[in-house]
Amino acid sequence: MYQYFIFSGIFLFFAHVIHVLGTWKFYKKLGVKSWKIFIPIYNIFILLKIYKRSIWWIFLLFIPLTSIILIFILWRDLIFTFLKKTNINVVLFLLSAGLYIYYVNFFKNIQLLKIENIKKKENNIGILLAVIFSFIIHTYIVQPFVIPTSSMEKTLLVGDFILVSKIHYGLRMPMSPISIPFTHNNIIGNIKSYISIFQCPYFRFPSIQSVKRNDIVVFNYPKDYNHKIIDRKDHYIKRCVGLPGDIILIKKGVLFVNHHKEKYSSEKQQAYFIKTKDIPLNIEYLKNKMDIEDIECIEEKNDEYFYQIMLNEKKVTQIQNLFNNIVFIKKYILPIHFKEKSIFPNHSDWNRDFFGPLHIPKKGEFIKFNSHIYNEIFTYEKVNKLDIILKKYYKVKNNYYFMMGDNRHNSSDSRYWGFVPEDHIVGKPIFIWMSIDWDRKNPLNIFSWKFRWDRMMKTINNQHSYLSLFFLFSFVYLIYLLFKNEKIQ
Template sequence: MHQYFIFNSIFLFLEHVIHILGTWNFYKKLGIKSWKIFIPIYNIFILLRIYKRSIWWIFLLLIPLTSTILIFILWMDLIYTFLKKTKVNLLLFFLSAGLYIYYINFFKKIQFLKIENIKKKEDHIGILLAVILSFITHTYIVQPFVIPTSSMERTLLVGDFILVSKVHYGLRMPMSPISIPFTHNNIFGNIKSYISIFQWPYFRFTPIQSVQRNDIVVFNFPKDSNHKIIDRKDHYIKRCVGLPGDLILIRKGILFVNYKKEKFFSEKQYAYFIKTENIPLNIEYLKNQMDIEDIEFFGEKNDEYFYQIMLNEKKASQVQNLFENIVFIKKDILPIHFKEHYIFPNHSNWNRDFFGPLHVPKKGELIKLSSKNIHIYNEILTYEKVKKLDLISKKYLKIKNNYYFMMGDNRHNSSDSRYWGFVPEDHIVGKPIFIWMSIDWDRENPLNIFMWKFRWDRIMRTIEGKHSYLSLFFLFSFVYSFFFLFKKK
């Protein structure tokens, strides 16, 4: 905690120095005495008073990330005080990431303007405050996400727009202070939306609740090699099936935790082989009427048709009863002797359906290293910040962090811990709490809005599906619209 706030203080001090260097002449032209310019926070307070902005804005300076936004707003105020408000000046300011003010400050002649003649800045102030408040909410409280893949079907569907609480598992403070608001890691292609020079240490506040077994969790993908800063790694969403200290075992596709069969939930999917004779399956009916999307046709031979479809047990039973020409329908379970490529850990003989036993590391425990398990814990040396050379002289490895084992509910179509290993605690982002919108789109062309269909039964619904607030949403919208249309002007 202390280390995080020390880094934060250093960053704010550097920001203070950058602000002074870039605005020195502006302050002088405004008639501000030199000694006042150097006082941190007070120099910002002076500008807020001059431009008649609320003094409460000073708190934006104390919040990580928003301090940069506040500085940019005040720099734009200063520029427009001494220069004409043109599109060219605005464009140069943003293309230079604000550094255009240095050019004006040192090389451009600016006309003197008395403080009394400065008009109150009211243009778009409501929109600006709304954007800042949204950014604070997005960064520190609740963040929206969209489900892009089918790895969590049928619990979460492609096209579900969800809200993720960042405070349930403890608010993780941002680690990259300089970034473009409302972006994650890339703007376009491989162009990063953040500057990695400044990186703060990991710090998390006390959680409201700890991660529970079978919780759906959003986390940063540990094996994302394109982004080194933890909170800028790609986002994944899976179900936490293994807690720190648990033993994971999979036999014939069935998960056992601490040798106990996992709790049944109806939405869990597997790949099913289906064979029909004489007549192929009605694919359009399966997709449009039964909401089954992952269908792969293998081919036809001697009037027999072969398919692989992702189904839960309920859907599998419905399909079998619906089509009389089905010869067989069975789960696609890999044989125990089949070694699947890219399975975790390396050099194991496991696959997705026969996996483990694997122990999930727990903070504080000592693990005896041997030739039999070194390939397992070799994966977490980076997270533990242990050099491989240090292992030569060590017989035991003391675990510094808690780890979790994640799996998708679409068990045969999910890149999860079975393939890339454990999730460290500092990679945990938050807990999904709400589906606020759900759109069934063409997965091959999702931008084709003419093919969009709203899933009304999923909109404004909790993740578990137990409660729906769609009717309350319509009621609120009606009352608000009625008030807005008939209020006195």
């Protein structure tokens, strides 16, 4: 905790130095005394007063992420008080992320254009504050996500737009303060949206509730090697089937936790083989009327048709009752002696349907250094290589979790890449606010979109929720107040 706040203080001090170096000439031209320019916080207060911005803006300065936004806005105020707002000046200012002010400060002879440039108020200040408010909500309270893959079907569908609470499991403070707002890790292609020079230490506030078994959890993918900062790794969403200290075992595709069979889930999907005779399956009907997407025709031979389809038990029963030409329908379970090369851990004899037993490490437990199963733990916790050679046991510093997709045979999860460290957990999905059934091969074709009205404004467990209406009302009301306050002043 202390490390995070000490680092934040250091970051804000550097921001203060950068601000002073780039603006001291502007301050002098505005008639501000030299000694006032160098006083942290007070020099920002002076600009807020000069440009008649609300004094409450000063609180944005104490959060590393919003402090950058505040300084950028004030730099924009300064530079266009002394320079004409031409297209070239605007472009240079934006492309340089505001650093164009350094060039102006050191190499241009600046003169105040008109006193009206300072006293004139902006009509769009309400929109600006609404954007800042949205950014704070997005970063610290609730964040929107879209489901891009079928790994959680039928619980979450491709095209579901969900809101994820960042405070249920404890707010994890951002670790990369210098970043482009409303972006995650990349802008376009491999161009990163953040700068990793400043990296805050991990810190999480106390949780409202702990992660429970069978909770759906959003987390950062531990094996994302393209991004070293934890909160910039790719986002994954899976079901937490194993808690710290649990023992995981999968036998014939059935999950056992602490030697108890998992509770029945009607939405859990697995791969099934289907054979029909004389007449093939009506794939269009299955997709359009039964909402079954993952259908693969494996073979057609002598008027016999073989398919592999992802189904839950409810859909299996429906298909058996609908089609009279089905010869058989059975689960596709890998043989116990079949070894999947990509399975976790490396060099094991397991596969997706025969996995474990595997103990999930818990904070404070001792594990053996010579166990290859826990090599990733030593990497996550940056264990000294010398300790691995000299010592027999290691005391685990963090809790770990085991995640699996509900679409059991079409999910890249902990069976393939291992445990999820506690510091990688982002939050808990609250509800689905919109859902679109799009063409999975061409999702940008908006003409093929179909809204799933029955899934909108519902919680993840498919219950009606009015919480979304509360968020919408709050947002609209906030914008109204901002515009209203601006007119009153």
